[in-house]
Amino acid sequence: MSTLVTDVPVWGTVLTLGGWVLAVLVLRTVPAAARVVPPILVAIVVVAAVLLVSDVPYDQFARTSAPLSALLGPAVVALALPVHRYRAEIAAVLPGLLTSALAGVVAAAAVVLGLAAVLDVDPGTVATLVPMHATSPVSSAVSAGLGGSAGTAAVVAIFAGVLGASAGPPLLRALRITDPRARGLAIGVSSHAIGTSRALEIDAETGTYAAIGMACGAVLVATTSAVVAAVPGLAALLP
Secondary structure, three states, X not given: OOHHHHOOOOXXXXXXXXXXHHHHHHHHHOHHHHOOOOHHHHHHHHHHHHHHHHOOOXXXXXXXXXXXXXXXXXXXXXXXXXXXXXXXXHHHHHHXXXXXXXXXXXXXXXXXXXXXXXXXXXXXXXXXXOOOOOOHHHHHHHHHHHOOOHHHHHHHHHHHHHHHHHHHHHHHXXXXXXXXXXXXXXXXXXXHHHHHHHHHHHOHHHHHHHHHHHHHHHHHHHHHHHHHHHOHHHHOOOO
């Protein structure tokens, strides 16, 4: 790609927004795919393809897409608005929400640790996979603390988010789980921010409970990982 383009300070931002707009347009023309494939997955493929074809280093792309990255924090904070709107309903079921979120996080960690023990997985890989159901920043920090690869943990967390956003809603429909509270919490805990954005596309209530699931997941993944590292039998699976 011409350096006249890549040297533009915000070309990464333009590419990202262009990829998103293209993804939305493509999915609008194929409604059946739109029910399964989230726009973010298509946008990721578009951006990755452009970077590969143009041979542009990721660092350069990240630097020129910094304006969008800076909006991630405010976007997460903005999720408090729908939570505030449903605050009375949330307060009424809060114990159940917390218990369910904890069950989901513990089950996810148990699957990773159980497979690691059976398949004799490398300890570094285990430390990288254990926190994958938290948002990328949390997953990276927790993985590094456990002795894993922070960079790989971020990639795995993004993959988990995309997978949950894609497969979560159809799976919940197949299981006939229709309560927006259960649907949202399940998507938020399993696929964090990417899943939450998908849940908000379904409806406001599902998105609200997904936001709660994302927040609970981040805290509980960090707490559960600390417990894993403190229990001798489980810590033996880590570096």
